[in-house]
Amino acid sequence: MSHQHDVPSADSLRADCTRCFGLCCVALPFAASADFAVDKAAGQPCTNLRTDFRCGIHANLRDRGFRGCTAFDCFGAGQKVSQLTFGGQDWRAAAHTAEQMFAVFPVMRQLHELLWYLTEALARPAARPVHDDLRRALERTDRLTRGSAETLAPIDVAALREDVNALLLRTSELVRATVAGRKKNHRGADLIGAKLRGANLRGASLRGAYLIAADLRGADLRTADVIGADFRDTDLRDADLTDSIFLTQPQLNAAKGNAATKLPTTLTRPTHW
Incomplete structure (x- = not known):
């Protein structure tokens, strides 16, 4: 398999709700606040989630007090968990998968966010001195996202984030150095x-x-x-x-x-x- 094939496409790092089982509407908790009209526990489906996994008030979320939903983005983690990790088997039809699916989703979202940053860093010519290190970090992170639910759940994302962040900081320094002046x-x-x-x-x-x-x-x-x-x-x-x-x-x-x-x-x- 070529290196180029290993790099995730930009589209795969964008949310595609049509291929997801409403995971952000179930797996994540939220508290009644300026961003959410009600309290919801992790693993509990939002009352606005329809049977087809779409949001019943999607067009009016902000008016109905769910501003937080309009700000959220999963970086494509929802469809990856739904279609790849769990092979298209949804948590309603296969209730035994629900708990594990909801535990994996937040981990996958963080991994996909890191993939987003790494992909951007690799696209910046000024970061060429660290491109090899960035590519290795990207391939390693991408490999993790393709693991089983059992291998995904216990990943130490904080440690991975720390490693990746050192490369992202170096990328930032190289790119910002191209701007003249203080x-x-x-x-x-x-x-x-x-x-x-x-x-x-x-x-x-x-x-x-x-x-x-x-x-x-x-x-x-x-x-x-x-x-x-x-x-x-x-x-x-x-x-x-x-x-x-x-x-x-x-x-x-x-x-x-x-x-x-x-x-x-x-x-x-x-x-x-």
């Missing part, structure tokens, strides 16, 4: 509600920054590292995120934007913007 370092910073309208954040590190409800209207976030940054209610109207590093769909889904917000071609403009 770059801002807001790594892990508390920028909740910060007034950053029109800010030049090009090449900045915003790794793990708290940007909840921050005003980033018209800000330049090109080549800014935003891995793990909290974008809940962040105002990204007219902002430029064209080449932001490690930006994900859930981050965009949690933020506010408009038709003028510039996005990477790999991501989709949220319908509620």
Whole structure:
């Protein structure tokens, strides 16, 4: 098998709810809050989940108090668990698989998130010095996702994440070094509600920054590292995120934007913007 064949496609790292057994609507817990209208325990089906595994209020989730659902993305883990790990056998028809399937899903989601970052890192020419290491990490992670339910459940994702993160940090440094001038370092910073309208954040590190409800209207976030940054209610109207590093769909889904917000071609403009 060629190396190229081992690399997951971009489409396989995007949620395809039509091929999933509603796993995010069952496996994950949520608490009544601004994001969810009710409490739900892990392993308990959401009351809005229909028998065909679709959401009964999908078109009105935000209006009905389920904003958290619209922000969630599984990076394609749902269809992988449903179709590959469990071979298309759903938890309703085969009740004995339910508990194991629900335990595997959160693990798979984290692995798929790592695959997303690694795939992006490999696509960046500036990261060429670490491409070999990135490819090895990608193939190792991809192999893990293709294991059985028995081998997936006990995976130490935190340890794997630590190894991968060292490569992602190096990737970030190499890519941001291509931006001239002094770059801002807001790594892990508390920028909740910060007034950053029109800010030049090009090449900045915003790794793990708290940007909840921050005003980033018209800000330049090109080549800014935003891995793990909290974008809940962040105002990204007219902002430029064209080449932001490690930006994900859930981050965009949690933020506010408009038709003028510039996005990477790999991501989709949220319908509620």
